[in-house]
Amino acid sequence: MTTIAIVGAGLAGVTAAQTLRESGSDARIVLVSDDEHAPYDHPPLSKAVLAGDDPAEKALLHEASWYAEHDIELVLGAEATTLDTAAHTLTLDTGTEITWDQLLLAPGSTVRRLDVPGADLPHVHYLRTMAQSTALRDRLAEHGQVVIIGAGWIGLEVAAAARAHGCEVHVVDPLATPLERVVGPRIGQWFADVHAAHDVTFHLGEGVEEILEDGVRLSSGTVLPATTVVVGIGVLPRTDLAEAAGLEVDHGIVCDGALRTSAPDVWAAGDAASWDHPRFGRVRLEHWSNAKDSGAAAARSMLGEEVTYDPVPSFFSDQYDVGLEYAGHVPRGVEPEVVLRGDPATNEFLAFWLDGDRVLAGMHVNTWGALDEIEPLIGTTVDRDALPG
Numbered sequence: 001m002t003t004i005a006i007v008g009a010g011l012a013g014v015t016a017a018q019t020l021r022e023s024g025s026d027a028r029i030v031l032v033s034d035d036e037h038a039p040y041d042h043p044p045l046s047k048a049v050l051a052g053d054d055p056a057e058k059a060l061l062h063e064a065s066w067y068a069e070h071d072i073e074l075v076l077g078a079e080a081t082t083l084d085t086a087a088h089t090l091t092l093d094t095g096t097e098i099t100w101d102q103l104l105l106a107p108g109s110t111v112r113r114l115d116v117p118g119a120d121l122p123h124v125h126y127l128r129t130m131a132q133s134t135a136l137r138d139r140l141a142e143h144g145q146v147v148i149i150g151a152g153w154i155g156l157e158v159a160a161a162a163r164a165h166g167c168e169v170h171v172v173d174p175l176a177t178p179l180e181r182v183v184g185p186r187i188g189q190w191f192a193d194v195h196a197a198h199d200v201t202f203h204l205g206e207g208v209e210e211i212l213e214d215g216v217r218l219s220s221g222t223v224l225p226a227t228t229v230v231v232g233i234g235v236l237p238r239t240d241l242a243e244a245a246g247l248e249v250d251h252g253i254v255c256d257g258a259l260r261t262s263a264p265d266v267w268a269a270g271d272a273a274s275w276d277h278p279r280f281g282r283v284r285l286e287h288w289s290n291a292k293d294s295g296a297a298a299a300r301s302m303l304g305e306e307v308t309y310d311p312v313p314s315f316f317s318d319q320y321d322v323g324l325e326y327a328g329h330v331p332r333g334v335e336p337e338v339v340l341r342g343d344p345a346t347n348e349f350l351a352f353w354l355d356g357d358r359v360l361a362g363m364h365v366n367t368w369g370a371l372d373e374i375e376p377l378i379g380t381t382v383d384r385d386a387l388p389g
């Protein structure tokens with residue numbers, strides 16, 4: 001019998017296993033995760049679960065019985081430590097060795113760590129796993145003073161959850177506006193305004209010098225009082241296993257357009273996979289939709305289907321009463337023009353990022369259904385008067 005091993009039981013790995021079964025594969029499927037928890041989704045961990053609105057179980061991808069029902073061998077709490085692509089074996093830290101015919105690497109990302117004095121103090125939190133989310137939720141429920149380092153998606157969503165708990169919230173970032181690298185200064189300022197309206201205080205253009213037992217010292221010398229510090233300064237793809245096995249790695253596990261890695265019979269998907277996108281060049285995405293879609297695409301590719309993985313990148317976020325979806329990709333170095341439809345002050349508008357007449361990206365805020373109009377425009381040339389909204 002063919003054995004398919006999958007490293008990582010996040011959204012990409014679980015979707016791949018599900019797609020294999022739904023496509024009629026009768027292979028032995030072994031799904032390995034170093035997390036102790038049954039597989040779960042990440043977005044609720046910084047939103048409803050963190051805010052205390054939903055129990056952590058709501059984030060589970062499937063009921064516990066689903067894996068056995070689909071004849072998927074779920075191995076939890078075991079890290080795959082050695083991959084031998086010549087011998088087709090995967091060794092776990094439990095000592096188990098799995099001999100595979102095909103392998104999918106879906107190891108996701110790990111948080112970037114802050115490297116300043118005091119960064120390992122016990123009141124410093126990171127947010128990636130379910131255990132980290134519930135620990136932080138319990139801490140926020142104590143209504144203290146929270147300093148969030150990093151005004152990216154995680155930092156802003158944690159700020160909203162912390163305000164929902166009634167905490168005093170300060171957000172520190174070296175850039176001039178939140179999310180500046182993703183949405184640029186104009187829309188970044190809108191995010192700052194949304195949070196300021198919920199009494200979040202920003203310290204922008206500031207670095208962090210040191211974390212103290214009761215505060216955070218900024219580069220300006222200001223000390224912000226803090227009972228809880230949350231670090232959200234980005235993630236790094238988990239490429240260690242692939243790299244040690246001699247696979248090609250370049251800020252991600254290098255794949256072709258069908259998600260095949262440089263080693264025969266080995267595929268990659270999710271946050272860790274960097275692939276040849278027919279329209280956008282080499283791409284690696286840390287988005288929910290990519291984890292789901294690439295897991296499914298890799299599974300089809302493993303089954304021998306001709307696959308060209310060609311999605312329009314998209315992601316979503318929820319903060320307070322603001323829900324948004326963004327599609328497209330603004331390459332580094334491009335300074336696009338932002339065209340707005342509607343008034344951002346109403347928290348209901350569309351934004352487009354244009355390079356000349358070409359639409360690089362679009363976003364809607366609280367305009368549900370608009371993503372269906374935005375996505376087909378990405379990469380096309382438009383008459384800007386004809387932009388929807």
Ligand SMILES: Cc1cc2nc3c(=O)[nH]c(=O)nc-3n(C[C@H](O)[C@H](O)[C@H](O)COP(=O)(O)OP(=O)(O)OC[C@H]3O[C@@H](n4cnc5c(N)ncnc54)[C@H](O)[C@@H]3O)c2cc1C
Pocket residue numbers: 007008009010011012013032033034035041042043044045046078079080081106107108109127128129154238241269270271272285286287288289291314315316317318
């Ligand atoms: C808190 C949070 C909120 C988010 N919110 C949003 C959002 O609102 N919108 C959006 O678009 N995206 C969001 N994302 C991003 C999105 O969830 C990720 O892109 C997606 O989860 C990636 O899925 P993945 O399967 O590639 O990796 P993961 O979900 O990280 O899964 C990989 C799994 O593999 C395990 N693993 C790694 N190496 C090994 C090994 N050697 N052996 C065994 N197991 C291993 C890891 O422990 C992990 O459990 C969020 C992410 C986080 C952390």
